[in-house]
């Protein structure tokens with residue numbers, strides 16, 4: 138189970154509708170079809186929201202390996218030591234590592250399904266490209282201004298990432314070290330410049346769109362095409378999520 | 388050839404919101420089919436002038452593109468169809484993540500059939516000999532390649548007037564030559580800014596020299612591009628081929 142880039146690339150080949158409903162199904166299955174406490178459910182909901190936004194923001198240069206199992210494991214279990222806190226007399230003392238490890242195994246035994254489905258849900262939300270989302274929105278008769286705003290926001294996120302890469306290179310080229318005060322000062326300036334540049338560049342993107350005849354109606358760039366493979370894929374997700382559910386009843 | 392007026396400017400001024408007066412009382416008349424090179428030092432107002440031609444920015448004074456006043460909101464859509472603008476910085480111009488989608492954006496906005504859109508994209512990339520970029524991402528290509536894609540994106544719209552901002556910058560000799568060849572056979576009106584005066588010598592029928600937002604000289608390439616003192620006064624140099 139290694140939901141890395143290729144998996145996402147393959148998922149991306151399916152019809153966006155299939156991907157979307159599979160994502161929703163796994164999310165529902167994480168939140169409602171598990172034997173979860175109320176607090177855990179809230180925790181998972183938050184996790185899902187964080188993961189989805191990470192996936193949509195495509196901040197891959199920071200979270201390159203989040204798709205892999207182990208970082209994800211850390212990510213969803215980092216609260217365990219703090220949970221154990223309750224059993225200690227002195228407030229603020231974190232339990233010993235063995236306790237954490239024990240807790241981890243217990244946690245995994247109970248939460249394995251949720252953990253697995255979270256991974257899948259993340260991959261699914263990551264695999265939907267912005268073109269597919271625009272096609273979906275079009276299909277659902279979303280107003281054109283909303284689609285334009287969606288496109289603009291995603292372009293802004295993209296510029297955020299592109300500019301961040303550039304700023305990182307520029308900082309490295311000038312040999313900035315955050316330990317030195319002067320460097321910190323310069324880095325602060327860089328950050329300000331970075332935000333200004335993102336703002337400028339996304340503004341100029343809209344100028345570029347307008348100058349090429351954009352009048353608020355985003356042209357269709359992706360055609361929906363549901364085929365047999367999509368049906369199979371969709372049935373598989375249904376079986377998977379339902380299977381976990383049946384397992385729980387039995 | 389019928390000589391209709393393509394661009395008519397009377398006392399056109401433009402001031403950026405930040406306060407810089409980039410163009411000052413410009414009077415210009417450019418005929419259909421002319422190939423006009425705009426030269427001038429950095430900050431002369433060349434790029435600013437080009438953005439006006441496409442209705443992207445609204446100037447003071449009177450500006451008409453193919454007889455349509457830019458100040459009239461009803462004309463803007465038509466003006467943007469007639470006049471295509473290639474930005475100086477391709478990073479600003481490319482906003483779709485795939486080359487095909489970016490070049491196809493203009494034609495698709497014109498409401499063309501998908502098969503025709505594809506044909507337009509193919510033709511535009513063919514002109515610049517960049518077919519191999521067809522399936523690339525617009526992010527992971529070189530600056531010069533981005534430049535080519537940005538030009539192709541406007542060529543694919545087949546506008547009557549093409550405004551090119553520094554198109555030959557960062558192009559290799561081969562692609563620069565392709566661009567020159569295309570400009571020489573094209574029948575469209577072309578307004579091009581460049582610091583590559585040899586490029587303008589090869590392509591233009593008229594040169595306009597701007598400085599500090601004003602027209603300093605306007606005439607045949609022969610009279611302006613060979614005038615050493617005039618060029619030096621405006622922080623320019625003779626084209627390489629005339630520097631013996």
Ligand SMILES: Nc1ncnc2c1ncn2[C@@H]1O[C@H](COP(=O)(O)OP(=O)(O)OP(=O)(O)O)[C@@H](O)[C@H]1O
Nearest residue numbers: 403405407409427428429430431432433434435436
């Ligand atoms: N976005 C902006 N906001 C405010 N002032 C600007 C902006 N862009 C350009 N200017 C100013 O307007 C003037 C003309 O700029 P413009 O970009 O048209 O010059 P240019 O002739 O294209 O120069 P270059 O040869 O460097 O491309 C300059 O003084 C510049 O500082």
Ligand SMILES: [Mg+2]
Nearest residue numbers: 433434435475
């Ligand atoms: Mg310029």
